[in-house]
Amino acid sequence: MFHLRKQPRPSTRMNLQHPSTLPDIGDREAAMAPRHSRSVRLLITTLLLLQIFSSTAIASEKETDASGNCDIRKGACTQALENGTVTLDILPRHGGVKAMTDLTFTITLENLAPASNPRIDLGMPGMKMGPNQVLLQKTSEGVYTGAGVIVRCPSGRTLWQADVTIPGVGKAAFTFHVVY
Ligand SMILES: [Cu+2]
Numbered sequence: 001m002f003h004l005r006k007q008p009r010p011s012t013r014m015n016l017q018h019p020s021t022l023p024d025i026g027d028r029e030a031a032m033a034p035r036h037s038r039s040v041r042l043l044i045t046t047l048l049l050l051q052i053f054s055s056t057a058i059a060s061e062k063e064t065d066a067s068g069n070c071d072i073r074k075g076a077c078t079q080a081l082e083n084g085t086v087t088l089d090i091l092p093r094h095g096g097v098k099a100m101t102d103l104t105f106t107i108t109l110e111n112l113a114p115a116s117n118p119r120i121d122l123g124m125p126g127m128k129m130g131p132n133q134v135l136l137q138k139t140s141e142g143v144y145t146g147a148g149v150i151v152r153c154p155s156g157r158t159l160w161q162a163d164v165t166i167p168g169v170g171k172a173a174f175t176f177h178v179v180y
Helices: 002-006 010-017 025-067
Strands: 077-081 084-091 103-110 119-123 133-135 137-140 143-148 159-166 170-179
Touching (some): 077 170, 103 159, 119 143
Antiparallel strands (some): 077 084, 084 103, 103 143, 119 133
């Protein structure tokens, strides 16, 4: 085994010992240039297309993230669930729902029969904000209310999410902006 490794490979040795025997670099580049530029052009085109596709995807993702699915400043938001609807409202609303103030959350269910009272978990999309649950009491048929506070996010981001759990029925997620 060892004696085999010691044997020099003739071509490598020749190149190392006689660099002048290598083809001229300039000639080599010139010869390879057309092939190179064609494949480089193809690569650039591919990269540009990929960038266009990915930036479109990012743009639409940001748009959803920026606006949320519920404009709570304008009023309650309703979502379809199973054969009924879930409506979320947060009061008071002086031009916007304010963080660090006492808020009343109301969930109204239409054509849904929960096994027990719904609850709301407050958080932020893509962020761990610590547990913040709003327990709801039934105030009338299909209407549940509870008190809660939305904290200020250290990042300054204002998009919050209310995950509504309706036992025995399902879940609904509302994303909305708060005022700091
Ligand atoms: Cu946050």
